[in-house]
Amino acid sequence: MASLRPSPVDAPDAHALLEEYFHSREIGFAHQGVEYAIRFPDAAAFEPPAGIFLVLDDGDVPSGCGGIRRLPDGPAGIRYEVKHLYVRETGRGRGWGRMLLDALESHARGWDAAELVLDTHHSLEAAAGLYLSSGYTAVERYNDNPNATRWYAKSLG
Helix, strand or coil: CEEEEECCCCCHHHHHHHHHHHHHHHHHHHCCCCCCCCCCCCHHHHCCCCEEEEEEEECCEEEEEEEEEEEEEECCEEEEEEEEEEECHHHCCCCHHHHHHHHHHHHHHHCCCCEEEEEECCCCHHHHHHHHHCCCEECCCCCCCCCCCEEEEEECC
């Protein structure tokens, strides 16, 4: 059974999941002839209330992760960004991505966020499907992430 727990983003299991995620993106981008820029996150950005990082465990096996971090307020007010949402291939199709996203949204609401934003790459169709089915809508570019080609937002109000 899957469960979620907060974790420092630089804890060994969280770091290993991020390494795996970044490596998979690096390979995916290479197949498209695009270079992927790896940036391990600043741990302080994911410490409450600036943010939170969650690890999804399948029993006692870390099998996914994701976090939110505070951004400068947007036009709607307090704004957080979803980052590094990842579920290992063996856990995909089980609703775990949605479980992570729902939990991150809950934390953002608990910190009075008015909006959640995120960026992704057009090649990540399953991720885009998750975001759209969860109420996110396409928005204009809000950051300079060289790996992103799509930007989304969701009002939490």
